[in-house]
Amino acid sequence: MDFRYVSNVISPEPQDRPHGAAARRGPFRVGERVQLTDERGRMNTITLTDGAAFHTHKGFLNHEELIGKSEGSIVANTTGQLYQALRPLLSDFVLSMPRGAAVVYPKDAGQIITMADIYPGARVVEAGVGSGALSISLLRAVGDQGYLHSFERREEFAAIARGNVETIFDGPHPAWQISLGDFQDEVVKAEAPGSVDRVVLDMLAPWECLDAVATVLAPGGVWINYVATVTQLSRTAEAIRADGRFTEPDAWESMVRGWHLEGLAVRPNHRMVAHTGFLLVTRKLADGVTSLALKRRPSKTEFSDEDLEAWTPGSVGERSVSDKKLRRAARDASATTQTRGHVAPAQPTVPRPAAEDSVQETDQAQNPDA
Known part of the structure; x- marks a missing residue:
């Protein structure tokens, strides 16, 4: 029997580990990233x-050199180039995973989990799944006994998100459900009034x-919103105030700056992850x-018809993604789970993309400013 130390007391390793935990331990296996x-x-x-x-201009490294080795091993390719091999952390996975839409950066996902108080066992609904980056963080927070119902308008994005979620959790997550359609239309059909703890x-x-x-x-x-522009932020806040059924909204953004560490040369990095989006919570x-009508100093807060026009989704704009890119991202996202031999359960709302005859290697350089 395996044992571990907890507070200086030996206790047995639990048999029922949280979903996907076993895939994060042990030697490297076929199908792992x-x-x-x-x-x-x-x-x-x-x-x-x-x-x-794995090929580069400095030689190639056979995958067999890694399969079966312990995490943290150092291996050499055919020309002696050394590589340190580790399983990607969640922040690494999010930046390198197949995507069809822009992802919610780890710095914002962490803020959402904390400031929206996403806790184990919570019932959460989200809309705008994109490539599934935030869904992964939400599933880790609610745990196997929680509940996450995701709504996505585009079938291609839902397929990419499912592949990425099943890759990092080593299969379908028991707390996750994903549906196609507009959030405002579908959520009231799927969830009972007053039954949801958090909306993202x-x-x-x-x-x-x-x-x-x-x-x-x-x-x-708690209702938390992730928006990219000041116009979206302004209109959402004013709509919440005018509605009267919510508390006064609070908004902020976060910026992350790394530091260069080399001997006495300790200074901020020249590049940083600055504005990615605003978070608004109520x-x-x-x-x-x-x-409550908060007492404020007199100021000009009224807005004109021209202001309202600037608040429309069309004025905010959305970067289009080609169908070809979406199909490729969906294939890449589902490749890992197919390699491991997982078969996803039937999902009537979103058909699973067809399996590939062969698994293509995904060699993606990670760029924190991508």
């Missing part, structure tokens, strides 16, 4: 496959979901209660 770091600090992520190799929206026009959120969110529940009041 491995992060290779060379002697200059450059990182590449590969998917271990029988008979495959990453979309162009969250103000259009006011009634839906107010219907399904429990009194005291809470649902009890039924029949109207929010």
